[in-house]
Amino acid sequence: MPDQPSEASRPPEKPRGADTPPTPEPPAAAEAAGTPAANEPRPSEARTVGATPADTARPSPAQPSDGRRQRAQAAQQAGQPGSPWQHGAGAPVAKDDGMTARLRPPPPSLIRPAVLGSVLATALLSALLLSDGLAVNLLIVAVPAALAAFFAAQAAGRRLRPWTATWAVGGLALLAVPAIRDAGWPTFLAVVSAFALGSLALHGSRSWPGVLIGSLGLFDSVVPGVIWGVRGIRARASGSRANWGATLRTTAVALVLLVVFGTLFASADAAFAELLGSLMPEASVGTGPWRTLLFALGLAGALAAAHAAAAPVRWDGLTVRPGKPRGRAEWALPLIVLNLLFAAFITLQLVVLFGGYDKVRDVTGLSHAEYARQGFWQLLWATLLTLLVIALALRWAPRGGTGDRTLVRSVLGPLCVLTLVVVASALRRMDLYVDEYGLTRLRISVAAMELWLGVVLILILAAGVFGARFLPRAVAVSAAAGVLAFGLLSPDGLIAEQNVQRFEDGRSTSIDIDYVKDLSADAVPALDRLPEPERSCALRIIQNDVLHDDTPWYATSWGEARAKEILEKRPVKGDGSDCYRVGREGTRNGYEPDDDGYDPY
Numbered sequence: 001m002p003d004q005p006s007e008a009s010r011p012p013e014k015p016r017g018a019d020t021p022p023t024p025e026p027p028a029a030a031e032a033a034g035t036p037a038a039n040e041p042r043p044s045e046a047r048t049v050g051a052t053p054a055d056t057a058r059p060s061p062a063q064p065s066d067g068r069r070q071r072a073q074a075a076q077q078a079g080q081p082g083s084p085w086q087h088g089a090g091a092p093v094a095k096d097d098g099m100t101a102r103l104r105p106p107p108p109s110l111i112r113p114a115v116l117g118s119v120l121a122t123a124l125l126s127a128l129l130l131s132d133g134l135a136v137n138l139l140i141v142a143v144p145a146a147l148a149a150f151f152a153a154q155a156a157g158r159r160l161r162p163w164t165a166t167w168a169v170g171g172l173a174l175l176a177v178p179a180i181r182d183a184g185w186p187t188f189l190a191v192v193s194a195f196a197l198g199s200l201a202l203h204g205s206r207s208w209p210g211v212l213i214g215s216l217g218l219f220d221s222v223v224p225g226v227i228w229g230v231r232g233i234r235a236r237a238s239g240s241r242a243n244w245g246a247t248l249r250t251t252a253v254a255l256v257l258l259v260v261f262g263t264l265f266a267s268a269d270a271a272f273a274e275l276l277g278s279l280m281p282e283a284s285v286g287t288g289p290w291r292t293l294l295f296a297l298g299l300a301g302a303l304a305a306a307h308a309a310a311a312p313v314r315w316d317g318l319t320v321r322p323g324k325p326r327g328r329a330e331w332a333l334p335l336i337v338l339n340l341l342f343a344a345f346i347t348l349q350l351v352v353l354f355g356g357y358d359k360v361r362d363v364t365g366l367s368h369a370e371y372a373r374q375g376f377w378q379l380l381w382a383t384l385l386t387l388l389v390i391a392l393a394l395r396w397a398p399r400g401g402t403g404d405r406t407l408v409r410s411v412l413g414p415l416c417v418l419t420l421v422v423v424a425s426a427l428r429r430m431d432l433y434v435d436e437y438g439l440t441r442l443r444i445s446v447a448a449m450e451l452w453l454g455v456v457l458i459l460i461l462a463a464g465v466f467g468a469r470f471l472p473r474a475v476a477v478s479a480a481a482g483v484l485a486f487g488l489l490s491p492d493g494l495i496a497e498q499n500v501q502r503f504e505d506g507r508s509t510s511i512d513i514d515y516v517k518d519l520s521a522d523a524v525p526a527l528d529r530l531p532e533p534e535r536s537c538a539l540r541i542i543q544n545d546v547l548h549d550d551t552p553w554y555a556t557s558w559g560e561a562r563a564k565e566i567l568e569k570r571p572v573k574g575d576g577s578d579c580y581r582v583g584r585e586g587t588r589n590g591y592e593p594d595d596d597g598y599d600p601y
Contacts, residue, residue, distance in 0.1 A: 102317060103313050103314045103315065103317040103318070104311070104313055104314075105311045105312070105313075105314070106311065107224075107228070107311060108152070108155075108156055108228065108307065108310035108311040109155065109156070109310075110231075110232050110235055110236070111152075111228060111229055111231075111232030111233075111236075111306070112151060112152070112155050113236070114147075114151040115148050115151045115152050115155070115306050116229070116232065116233070116236075118144045118145070118147040118148035118151060118302065118306075119144075119145075119148050119229065119299060119302040119303055119306060120299075121144040122141060122144045122145045122148065122298045122299070122301070122302035123295045123296075123298040123299035123302065124295070124298075125137075125140060125141045125144065125298065126141050126294045126295060126297060126298025126299075126301075127291040127292070127294045127295035127298065128291070129141060129554050129555070130294050130298075131287055131290055131291055131294060132551055132552055132554075132555035133551060133555040134178045134187060134191070134555070135178050135179050135554060135555045135556055135557045135560075136178075136179035136554055136557075137554040137555055138175050138178050138179070138191070139172070139175045139176060139178075139179055140554065141298065142171075142172060142175055142194075144302070145298075145301065145302045145305055146168065146172070146198075146305075148302050148303075148305060148306040148309075149201075149202060149305040149306050149308070149309035150309070151306070152306035152307070152309040152310040153309035153310060155310065156309070156310040156311065158309070158310075161204065163204065163206070163473060164201050164204060165201075166477070167197045167198070167200045167201035168197075168198070168201040170194075170197045170477070170480050170481075170484070171193075171194040171195075171197035171198040171201065172194070173484055174190045174191070174193050174194035174197065174480065174483065174484055174487075175190070175191070175194050176488075177190035177484065177487035177488065178190065178191065178557065179557060179558065180487075180488065180557060180558045180559060181487055181488075181490055181492075181520075181522055181557055181558075181559050182492075182520040182521040182522050182557045182559040182560040182563070183490070183491060183492045183519075183520040183522050183559075184520070185441070185491075186483075186486055186487035186490075186491055187487070189483050189486065189487065190483055190484070190487045193479070193480050193483045193484075195218070196215035196216070196476075196480075197215075197476075197480055198218065198305070199214060199215050199216060199217050199218040199308070200214050200215055200476065202217075202218065202221075202305060202308040202309050202312055203217050203308060203312045203313060203314075203315055204312060205217075205315050205316050205472075206316055206469075206472065206473060207316045207318075207319075207472060208320070208472045209315060209316070209318040209319070209320060210314075210315040210316035210318070210472070211472040211473060211475075211476050213315045213318065214315040214316075215476070217308070217312075217313055217315055218304055218305065218308055219304075220308075220313060221304040221305075221307045221308040221313075222300055222301075222303075222304040224304075224307055224311075225300070225303035225304040225305075225306060225307035225308070226299075226300055226303055226304075228303065228307050229299075229303045229306075229307075322395060322399075323395040323396040324396065325396065325397065325398045325399050325400070325404075326396045326397070326398060327398065328398055328404070328407055331393070331396060331397060331398055332407060332411050335389075335393060335411045335412070335415060336411065338389070338415065339411070339414050339415055339418060342415065342418035342419070342421075342422070343418060345422070346418060346421045346422065346425070349421070349425045375425075375426075375429055376426050376429045376430050376433070376446070377446075379422055379423075379425060379426035379429070379450075380426055380446060380449070380450055380453075382419075382422055383419060383422060383423055383426070383450065383453045383454075383457075384453070386415065386419045386422075387453070387456065387457070389415075390412055390415065390416070390460065393408075393411075393412060394408070394412070409464050412464065413461065413464055416457050416460055416461050416464075417461070419457055420454055420457050420458070423450055423451075423453060423454040423457070424454075426450050427447060427450055427451065427454075430443060430446070430447045430450070434498070435507075438498060438499045438502055438508065438512065439494065439495045439498040439499060440495060440515065441491065441492075441495065444491050444494065444495065445491075448482065448486055451482075452478065452479065452482045455478050455482070456475055456478065459471060459474050459475060459478065462474075490522045490559070491522075492519045492520045492522040492523045493522045493523055493525065493526060493559075495516075495519060495523065496516055496519055496522075496523035496526035496527050497526040499511055499512065499516060500526050500527065500529055500530060503530070503534075504529070511530065511534055511538070513534065513537045513538055513579065516538050517537065517538050517539075517540065517541050517542070518541070519542070520542075520559070521542055521545070521546055521557075521559050521560045521562075521563035521564075522559040522563075523542070524539065524542060524546075524562070524563035524566050524567065525562065525563075525566065527539055527542075528566055528570065532573060533573070533574065533578050533579065535572070536572035536573045536574055536579075537578075537579035539567065539572050540572050540579070542563065542567075543567045543571065543572050546560060546563050546564045546567060547564060547567060547568070547571075
């Protein structure tokens with residue numbers, strides 16, 4: 001090794017003429033302007049050209065931080081690779097200092113006329129059709145909104161993928177529930193699920209964070225979508241004023257012709273006038289603010305959907321760090337103990353299910369229904385907690401090799417199977433309780449929830465065998481399918497059918513009029529089979545809502561239309577004075593009617 005320092009460590013010599021350089025822009029001024037100094041080359045140029053140290057400006061020793069800041073700014077402007085979630089590497093990205101900056105693609109191109117037309121159609125239909133309630137009108141409004149997203153995605157060069165089509169078709173299918181059923185609670189679940197599936201169709205998420213956040217990701221595009229739409233309208237209005245004028249003139253002429261000839265035909269034929277009146281939505285000054293709000297919501301929602309389709313945020317870029325792997329014994333021993341506890345409990349359940357109720361009644365003093373009701377909620381919570389335990393166990397599972405994977409499957413697989421038996425036991429308890437006391441909204445809801453949890457456990461078992469790549473999306477599909485099936489099966493209709501069947505079979509001496517009279521119009525076909533005076537007492541409130549409510553066709557569900565047809569043919573009888581004691585004999589859902597301890601469960 002020579003004693004002189006190497007070329008890399010030797011300070012550069014000052015060349016001749018360096019004392020009188022040209023007067024460049026001071027580094028401080030260049031930094032304030034956000035650009036490098038005029039005589040400061042980019043790092044990539046210095047590496048490729050091989051400039052000497054004297055060719056670049058040296059930062060003064062008194063300001064070392066300024067030099068580092070300048071080099072950092074120059075490195076940012078040197079065209080470094082872009083985020084892998086962007087449409088193209090190195091594409092310009094809008095300035096965003098938030099945690100989601102790397103997830104956002106470049107802003108979309110100028111909004112196209114087809115997208116604008118679909119957005120305006122969505123806003124107009126929202127203002128005209130959604131003010132009277134939700135039914136088939138929601139599906140009608142969703143069609144132009146979906147077209148706006150389709151046109152925007154097509155303009156951005158996105159292709160229709162199988163999962164995108166699955167989410168889109170599922171969302172539109174869920175919007176059929178309000179068109180078919182009159183009950184409000186299945187409609188609410190269907191609308192929320194349709195919104196989540198639509199957001200997933202626009203963002204294309206596949207991981208757990210992507211599916212969970214992507215289902216709500218449409219909210220993130222509301223403000224950018226409105227700004228994008230305003231800028232697009234301004235650009236197109238300033239660039240083609242003649243075209244806009246022709247469009248407005250054409251629209252005005254068409255409206256004048258429709259109004260003039262429509263009025264003449266309506267005055268000439270009463271049937272045509274009635275048809276035209278039923279098709280046209282009623283508008284009044286009093287509903288003006290509400291329709292204006294609906295117009296704004298439809299406009300913002302359609303713009304958000306189109307913007308998300310053109311420039312979706314890649315929520316899959318949000319990753320969760322895996323937990324620290326534990327040792328085999330430390331990880332497996334608590335789960336093995338839990339498996340043994342599950343096995344002991346399930347053994348007792350099998351004894352009870354195969355005719356051991358006599359012994360249980362001797363020990364506990366509980367009837368079949370009381371024994372079933374006592375444990376359902378506990379078993380439901382046990383199922384939920386087991387899913388949480390499985391998620392945490394997978395987070396801290398040992399990941400050393402094939403032996404560790406075999407251990408994880410051999411421990412968590414039996415736990416999933418045993419939990420499925422717990423789900424079956426909970427559903428059996430609910431069946432016994434419903435057979436004794438009848439079906440209610442709460443009982444059918446929690447039973448459906450427990451059934452879906454069993455489906456999730458089956459999906460987890462399948463993921464352990466075939467891989468967990470599709471597990472997040474499979475769970476989301478199962479949830480959406482469950483909500484769709486729940487709405488199409490008509491929960492209120494099932495409740496009325498089961499209670500009427502118990503009354504007809506003699507398993508119940510009376511029917512709970514106070515409960516069934518508050519069901520929706522979906523329950524009318526089943527309640528119509530009741531004898532008098534039970535029938536009139538159960539249908540009186542529903543008849544007042546259905547026959548005296550002048551709801552337009554687009555806000556009337558099929559269940560409400562069917563109930564109206566039945567009640568017009570066979571209206572209720574009497575004035576309701578004899579309904580006070582009807583349905584109050586015996587027990588009510590397992591309790592005496594005047595008992596202060598009555599539980600609506």
